[in-house]
Amino acid sequence: MTLRDFIPAANQGADPGLYELENQALDPEGILWTELEKAAPWEDRTLVDLGCGSGFWLPKYHSAHQLIGVEPDESLLPLARARTSQAEVRHGSAEHLPLEAESVDVVHARFAYFFPSRHLDPTPGLNEVARVLRPGGRLVVIDNDGLHGEFAQLLGASAPAQRQGHGDYSTRWWAQRGATTTEVMSSWRFTSRDDLEAVLRLEFGEVADPWLAANPQAVGLSYGYLLHTWTRP
Numbered sequence: 001m002t003l004r005d006f007i008p009a010a011n012q013g014a015d016p017g018l019y020e021l022e023n024q025a026l027d028p029e030g031i032l033w034t035e036l037e038k039a040a041p042w043e044d045r046t047l048v049d050l051g052c053g054s055g056f057w058l059p060k061y062h063s064a065h066q067l068i069g070v071e072p073d074e075s076l077l078p079l080a081r082a083r084t085s086q087a088e089v090r091h092g093s094a095e096h097l098p099l100e101a102e103s104v105d106v107v108h109a110r111f112a113y114f115f116p117s118r119h120l121d122p123t124p125g126l127n128e129v130a131r132v133l134r135p136g137g138r139l140v141v142i143d144n145d146g147l148h149g150e151f152a153q154l155l156g157a158s159a160p161a162q163r164q165g166h167g168d169y170s171t172r173w174w175a176q177r178g179a180t181t182t183e184v185m186s187s188w189r190f191t192s193r194d195d196l197e198a199v200l201r202l203e204f205g206e207v208a209d210p211w212l213a214a215n216p217q218a219v220g221l222s223y224g225y226l227l228h229t230w231t232r233p
């Protein structure tokens with residue numbers, strides 16, 4: 001199946017091993033997870049991790065009744081499928097969900113597909129998510145906060161952020177579609193300086209260098225998220 005909306009991830013698609021370190025360092029205090037559960041509880045429900053990549057987060061949803069990962073990158077599917085026997089991982093994408101209509105309670109999209117910008121309109125994917133959600137079901141999009149925290153400073157200096165437009169572009173896009181947005185301040189904590197440097201260079205290239213020079217002892221940084229929550233009428 002050709003998935004025309006599939007755009008290989010520059011970070012995970014290029015270096016899944018290093019992206020594993022990146023995921024391991026995220027949200028050490030579990031602040032984000034508490035907010036995700038508040039936004040749309042998944043215990044005993046059907047949850048889809050859309051754009052699940054190598055499936056790093058799938059085991060965290062163990063209390064779901066049914067757990068489905070959807071991923072367009074065929075090179076990542078075996079990694080995701082090996083992550084937990086509880087999840088069924090299907091080949092698909094935001095605009096082509098291999099799911100029945102009104103069969104899902106919660107969809108999570110974590111840094112996947114929903115990157116609204118002046119050049120990219122993810123409305124087709126939102127329409128497809130609306131098709132598979134039950135009435136009252138929720139889509140929670142986990143996005144970077146482009147305005148608050150040290151990660152946002154790096155993001156603001158990077159080329160993708162400049163293409164997207166002002167730091168609150170995605171919040172305005174979601175508000176126009178009736179979604180609510182919650183700001184969550186968390187952190188990134190690595191076990192070594194080498195890991196931090198490698199991940200920052202994967203994400204930001206040479207944009208990371210001035211920040212690393214100005215923070216020579218750092219093994220982590222503050223990291224703001226935006227959770228955009230859209231409820232199916």
Ligand SMILES: C[S@@+](CC[C@H](N)C(=O)[O-])C[C@H]1O[C@@H](n2cnc3c(N)ncnc32)[C@H](O)[C@@H]1O
Nearest residue numbers: 005006007009051052053073093094110112113
């Ligand atoms: C930055 S990675 C994040 C992976 C995973 N959500 C995580 O947090 O570990 C972005 C993921 O989105 C996937 N992706 C790319 N285009 C997509 C689309 N049209 N629909 C759904 N996922 C897509 C990529 O293949 C990749 O797995």
